[in-house]
Each structure stands twice: as structure tokens, then as C-alpha cells.
Amino acid sequence: xxxxxxxxxxxxxxxxxxxxxxxxxxxxxxxxxxxxxxxxxxxxxxxxxxxxxxxxxxxxxxxxxxxxxxxxxxxxxxxxxxxxxxxxxxxxxxxxxxxxxxxxxxxxxxxxxxxxxxxxxxxxxxxxxxxxxxxxxxxxxxxxxxxxxxxxxxxxxxxxxxxxxxxxxxxxxxxxxxxxxxxxxxxxxxxxxxxxxxxxxxxxxxxxxxxxxxxxxxxxxxxxxxxxxxxxxxxxxxxxxxxxxxxxxxxxxxxxxxxxxxxxxxxxxxxxxxxxxxxxxxxxxxxxxxxxxxxxxxxxxxxxxxxxxxxxxxxxxxxxxxxxxxxxxx
Amino acid sequence: xxxxxxxxxxxxxxxxxxxxxxxxxxxxxxxxxxxxxxxxxxxxxxxxxxxxxxxxxxxxxxxxxxxxxxxxxxxxxxxxxxxxxxxxxxxxxxxxxxxxxxxxxxxxxxxxxxxxxxxxxxxxxxxxxxxxxxxxxxxxxxxxxxxxxxxxxxxxxxxxxxxxxxxxxxxxxxxxxxxxxxxxxxxxxxxxxxxxxxxxxxxxxxxxxxxxxxxxxxxxxxxxxxxxxxxxxxxxxxxxxxxxxxxxxxxxxxxxxxxxxxxxxxxxxxxxxxxxxxxxxxxxxxxxxxxxxxxxxxxxxxxxxxxxxxxxxxxxxxxxxxxxxxxxxx
Numbered sequence: 001x002x003x004x005x006x007x008x009x010x011x012x013x014x015x016x017x018x019x020x021x022x023x024x025x026x027x028x029x030x031x032x033x034x035x036x037x038x039x040x041x042x043x044x045x046x047x048x049x050x051x052x053x054x055x056x057x058x059x060x061x062x063x064x065x066x067x068x069x070x071x072x073x074x075x076x077x078x079x080x081x082x083x084x085x086x087x088x089x090x091x092x093x094x095x096x097x098x099x100x101x102x103x104x105x106x107x108x109x110x111x112x113x114x115x116x117x118x119x120x121x122x123x124x125x126x127x128x129x130x131x132x133x134x135x136x137x138x139x140x141x142x143x144x145x146x147x148x149x150x151x152x153x154x155x156x157x158x159x160x161x162x163x164x165x166x167x168x169x170x171x172x173x174x175x176x177x178x179x180x181x182x183x184x185x186x187x188x189x190x191x192x193x194x195x196x197x198x199x200x201x202x203x204x205x206x207x208x209x210x211x212x213x214x215x216x217x218x219x220x221x222x223x224x225x226x227x228x229x230x231x232x233x234x235x236x237x238x239x240x241x242x243x244x245x246x247x248x249x250x251x252x253x254x255x256x257x258x259x260x261x262x263x264x265x266x267x268x269x270x271x272x273x274x275x276x277x278x279x280x281x282x283x284x285x286x287x288x289x290x291x292x293x294x295x296x297x298x299x300x301x302x303x304x305x306x307x308x309x310x311x312x313x314x315x316x317x318x319x320x321x322x323x324x325x326x327x328x329x330x
Numbered sequence: 331x332x333x334x335x336x337x338x339x340x341x342x343x344x345x346x347x348x349x350x351x352x353x354x355x356x357x358x359x360x361x362x363x364x365x366x367x368x369x370x371x372x373x374x375x376x377x378x379x380x381x382x383x384x385x386x387x388x389x390x391x392x393x394x395x396x397x398x399x400x401x402x403x404x405x406x407x408x409x410x411x412x413x414x415x416x417x418x419x420x421x422x423x424x425x426x427x428x429x430x431x432x433x434x435x436x437x438x439x440x441x442x443x444x445x446x447x448x449x450x451x452x453x454x455x456x457x458x459x460x461x462x463x464x465x466x467x468x469x470x471x472x473x474x475x476x477x478x479x480x481x482x483x484x485x486x487x488x489x490x491x492x493x494x495x496x497x498x499x500x501x502x503x504x505x506x507x508x509x510x511x512x513x514x515x516x517x518x519x520x521x522x523x524x525x526x527x528x529x530x531x532x533x534x535x536x537x538x539x540x541x542x543x544x545x546x547x548x549x550x551x552x553x554x555x556x557x558x559x560x561x562x563x564x565x566x567x568x569x570x571x572x573x574x575x576x577x578x579x580x581x582x583x584x585x586x587x588x589x590x591x592x593x594x595x596x597x598x599x600x601x602x603x604x605x606x607x608x609x610x611x612x613x614x615x616x617x618x619x620x621x622x623x624x625x626x627x628x629x630x631x632x633x634x635x636x637x638x639x640x641x642x643x644x645x646x647x648x649x650x651x652x653x654x655x656x657x658x659x660x
Contacts, residue, residue, distance in 0.1 A: 007337075007658060009658065009659070009660050010660060039380065040377050040378060041377075042375055042376060042377045043375075044375075045372055045373075045374075045375035045388055046372060046506050047370050047371075047372045047390055047391075047392060047399075049370060049392050049399070049427060049430075051394065051427075052427060052428050052429075052430075052639050054427075054429075054430050056399075056401070056425070056430060058375055058390070058401065059385070060375070060377055060388070061377075062377060062379050062514065064381065069377075069379070069386075071388065071403050073423060073425075075425055075430025075431075076430065077429050077430035080429055080430070085429055085606070087432065087645060088612075089430055089431055089432070090432075091423070091432055093403060093404055093421070095386070095403075097379060097381075097382060097384075098382050098407075099382070099384075099407050099410055099413075099415055100379075100384050100386060100405025100406065100407035100410070100419055100421070101405075101415065101419055102420075102421055102437065107335065107432065107658070109658045109660065111452070151533075152647070207438075212424060257579070279433075326340065328337060328437070328656070329339070329589060330339050330437045330439065
């Protein structure tokens with residue numbers, strides 16, 4: 001029996017999926033579903049290819065109520081820039097949750113991951129940041145530094161932003177890009193401590209293996225989203241901060257324990273609060289989030305297959321509405 | 331940067347990949363590589379979707395010396411036949427092992443899995459069956475029952491074959507199909523014990539959860555390949571047989587312990603030999619295989635990502651040589 005499978009390229013997907021309130025809402029729905037306990041989300045499949053300084057991760061999740069489930073394959077080959085290729089790539093495959101048949105191949109080269117990762121930052125800021133954010137800071141100067149502040153601005157329309165990076169020129173470029181895209185003053189701040197002191201919302205977006213945000217820098221009325229750590233060995237937030245803050249929230253506790261900031265806090269013997277609340281619990285209202293604007297909150301994002309299923313579902317629906325993409329008979 | 335990705339449909343793949351000596355040799359190479367200890371093969375990612383009586387497995391392996399690595403996604407949705415769809419589906423994605431970029435999408439609907447699974451049966455028979463097989467028997471009447479005997483016939487050109495199935499009509503149909511494809515007499519045998527008694531090579535190809543081959547049926551000069559069990563809960567061979575035979579070989583010990591016949595033998599407390607040899611060890615000559623035609627040997631096949639990488643590599647190379655398939659610019 002011949003069936004049509006949709007094929008969407010990165011160019012197609014950039015036309016129909018953007019980092020906008022729709023994407024944030026879709027990812028928020030995925031987090032709420034995670035809290036229901038009915039999502040099936042297996043541990044990440046991860047394979048290292050040491051000869052090529054590469055790795056590949058596979059994530060998936062089934063979310064009841066979604067027509068499909070995505071399987072995402074994310075290769076990271078870190079010598080690629082030497083030969084003019086991007087380090088990160090990948091694609092998503094969307095399957096029917098009723099029949100398991102392939103519905104669509106989303107050849108996004110990591111674009112949908114960028115969007116769904118930033119959208120999770122917006123969900124964290126929406127539910128955990130103080131009600132009023134005047135200044136937002138970002139630590140890191142890469143693609144996610146830009147996207148995370150754009151995402152946060154959708155839910156907390158701050159008036160100023162600050163950027164810190166190890167490389168001053170890259171920090172200046174990032175600040176300039178953000179000033180253009182957000183239409184607000186954005187300053188490269190050479191002192192990370194000062195960036196945190198001036199901000200009510202800080203997002204860390206680095207692959208740091210030594211903390212870039214110190215426990216002593218926490219101050220009343222601060223929310224921190226740490227999205228850089230997604231592997232054992234990475235650590236952006238000084239472990240003491242997780243014990244010192246009023247509320248630490250994991251995107252998925254079982255992942256953060258082995259891949260996120262929580263791993264370092266457990267390893268340091270500093271984490272004594274047991275299973276932390278998850279972002280989905282806060283979204284769904286089953287666990288208590290921030291209870292006053294003076295509290296200090298931290299959200300640890302390692303990236304979930306549920307976000308992938310959400311963004312892939314949105315992408316296919318939007319492409320079909322717009323009549324974009326091609327099909328192949330299989 | 332725009333790159334071309336190859337797309338091969340099931341129809342394309344059926345033109346260029348067949349169950350033939352080339353496929354057997356490619357899969358044999360993959361097993362030999364497994365013995366080198368340099369293959370990276372993570373545990374299978376498995377997700378159940380109980381609402382739809384479905385499951386999905388993801389397998390992969392990196393084999394040094396192969397240009398690419400495959401990631402295979404295999405959904406099994408067991409209510410599909412009620413609506414006229416096949417239970418098993420899936421696709422493979424071939425990535426460059428140097429850059430992680432997507433090389434090809436192999437929309438095979440499980441065809442390549444059928445071939446590489448049967449080819450593994452041929453590798454097992456080649457290295458473990460007695461040197462002369464006059465009669466081969468198959469337990470089970472599905473697609474793999476047909477393919478496994480075709481595969482075994484490539485390496486042990488037996489003169490007669492026997493088929494046993496719970497359903498006599500299906501057994502007769504399978505025997506008739508095999509008689510046509512192999513060009514030898516093939517008989518549906520209603521007594522499984524008699525089938526084993528008359529055969530020097532038996533392949534079990536069922537999803538049985540209670541043994542279909544009894545320990546008491548083993549006889550000198552018998553080789554059994556059990557390829558049906560690929561999940562905890564399945565069991566084709568009475569556990570005592572694994573302890574009673576002269577040589578038990580796993581395709582991958584770490585998988586057979588949890589998904590194969592070895593699982594049941596361990597659970598029954600009958601397995602006391604420690605880590606079994608793997609098929610790749612026998613192929614590579616690092617462990618001893620059958621040492622006389624009178625021995626009784628058993629090979630337990632659960633299916634490895636290394637086989638997927640091997641067959642996907644062969645498929646893309648053959649398609650390029652033949653100028654078959656389409657491409658999409660990404």
C-alpha cells in the first residue's frame with residue numbers, strides 16, 4: 001500500500017515555525033502533560049564516536065492527546081567547524097501515535113531544537129521569574145544566548161538586557177544582535193557578577209564545565225534559568241546555589257540528576273531536598289512555584305523529548321495549513 | 331549550505347538489496363567488528379505506547395571502518411492489522427561517521443530489517459551448523475520463517491526442509507512458498523519434536539512466550555538458531571537446552587541477558603557458564619565454535635544495531651552504483 005510521507009526541509013520549517021507565543025504555548029502544553037504522569041519518555045539514547053570527536057543523542061516522548069510522537073536524532077561533531085561545517089545537525093521524524101507509521105521527516109538541521117529549547121526558557125520565565133523583570137541578563141554568546149533572551153522577552157517584556165561572554169568581541173556582537181531584534185538597549189557587561197546583580201532574570205547558555213554563576217551572586221528577586229548543561233561533566237551554576245535558593249525546579253528530575261546542574265549539587269553532597277519539583281508540575285499547578293517576587297528561583301533545563309514531540313507536531317500542522325513542503329510515496 | 335540527502339523508498343531498496351551472499355557477507359563483517367571491542371553499540375531505546383498497543387525501538391551502532399552509522403527506528407503497532415495496516419514499520423537514517431551529517435533516509439518499512447535479520451541467521455548457520463545439513467526445519471510460519479530458511483540455504487544447501495506452525499494451514503502455505511523459492515521438497519510437519527529429530531539445523535522464528543523447542547529434543551549434530559525472542563517475556567527454547575547443549579552463542583551477550591533466550595535460562599537458575607561467547611567472537615576466531623559435527627549448538631539472535639549499520643551502508647552504496655533513488659536539498 002502506497003502512503004505519502006511529508007518532507008520538510010530547514011527552509012520549509014523556518015517559514016512555518018518561529019519562536020513566538022504559539023511555539024511557547026505548544027511547549028508549555030508538553031510540560032503540563034509531563035506532570036500528568038501519562039507521558040512516556042524513555043532515557044536518552046546516547047552514542048559517542050570518539051574517532052570523530054562526535055556524539056549522537058536520540059530523544060523521544062509519547063504525549064497522550066498528541067496525534068504523533070517525534071523521534072529526534074541530534075549528532076554533535078565538534079571538529080566539523082575545522083572543515084566549514086556546523087557542529088550540530090540532526091532531524092526529527094514524526095510518527096502517528098495510533099499506527100506507528102511515519103508521517104513526516106523534518107530535516108531541520110537542529111532548527112526545531114533551537115526553537116523548542118528557547119521556548120522552554122520562556123515557559124520557565126513565565127512561571128518562575130518575578131512578575132516584573134526590568135533587566136534580563138544572559139551568560140554566553142551563542143545562538144541560544146540570542147534565542148533565550150528573545151523567548152524570555154515574549155513573557156517578561158524587560159526594558160534592558162546585558163550579555164556576558166568570555167570573548168569580549170563575541171559578547172559585543174551578541175549584544176548588538178539582541179539590541180536590533182528586541183528593540184531595547186542591550187549592553188555587553190564584562191563583569192558577570194555585575195550582570196547578575198543588575199538582573200531579575202538571568203539565563204546561562206554555556207557548555208561550561210566550571211560554574212559561570214556563583215552562589216554568592218544570588219539576590220532577592222532573581223530567577224536563573226540554566227540551559228547549557230545537557231551532559232554529565234557540564235556545570236554552569238555553583239552547586240551551593242541550588243541549596244541556597246528558595247526553589248530549584250528541574251525540567252525532568254531523572255535527567256537533571258545525571259545531565260544537569262542537579263548532578264553537580266548531588267555530587268558535591270549539597271543537595272538534600274530529595275526529588276525536586278519539575279517545570280511541568282509548576283505549569284500544571286500540582287507543585288508550588290514562586291510565592292513572592294523576593295524569592296530566588298533556579299530552573300534547570302536539560303531538554304526533553306516531550307518538547308520535541310510538541311514542536312514537531314506544531315511544525316507538521318503549520319506546514320500542512322500553509323501547503324508547504326513536499327511528499328514522497330513510500 | 332545546501333546539501334543533498336538521498337531518499338530511498340522500500341521499492342528502491344528492494345531493487346538493490348536482496349537476501350544474497352553480499353548481504354550475508356556485510357552482516358558477517360559487522361559481527362566480526364563487534365568482536366573487536368571497538369564497535370560502539372548503546373542499549374536499545376524502547377518506548378511503549380500502551381494506548382495504541384504499540385511500541386517503538388531505536389537501535390544504532392558505530393562500526394570503525396564503515397563510512398556511516400545507521401539509526402533505525404522500528405515501530406510495532408499490533409492493532410494495525412485490524413485496520414488493514416502492517417504491524418511492523420520503520421525506517422533507517424544513515425549518517426556520516428565523520429561529520430554526523432545525514433547521508434540518506436531509507437524508508438524501508440522494515441524491509442532492510444527483514445534482510446539483515448535473516449542474514450544473521452545465515453552467519454550463525456555458516457559458523458555453527460554441522461558441516462553437512464541435509465534437512466533444515468523452521469518453527470514458525472511468518473515472513474522470517476521463509477527468509478531464515480532461504481538464508482540458511484545460502485550457506486548450507488540442504489536437500490529437504492520441514493515447517494511447523496500452530497496453524498496447519500499457515501504451515502502448509504509456508505512450506506509451499508519455500509518449496510517454490512528453494513526448489514527442494516518442503517513438508518509441513520505437524521509434530522515439532524519430529525521436525526527437530528529429522529533436522530540438523532532448526533530455526534525458531536516465533537514470538538512465543540512458552541518454549542516451542544524442548545530440551546529433550548536436542549540430539550547430536552543439531553544446530554538451533556533462535557531468532558524470535560527480542561523482548562523480555564519471549565522465550566522459544568526450553569531453558570534447560572542452553573545448559574545441556576555443547577555451545578551456546580549470543581549475538582550480543584548484554585542483549586541476550588535481557589531480551590533473548592539467555593534471559594529465561596538465567597531466570598530459571600539454569601545458566602551457570604558466565605558470559606557466553608558472541609557470534610562475532612566465533613566469526614573473528616577469538617572464541618572456539620563448533621569443534622565436531624556431533625556437537626549440539628544454539629545461537630540466540632536478538633538483533634543488533636551493528637547489523638543495521640551494515641545493511642544500510644550496503645543499501646546506499648548499491649543504490650548509488652545503480653543510480654536509484656531521489657535526493658532532496660536540505
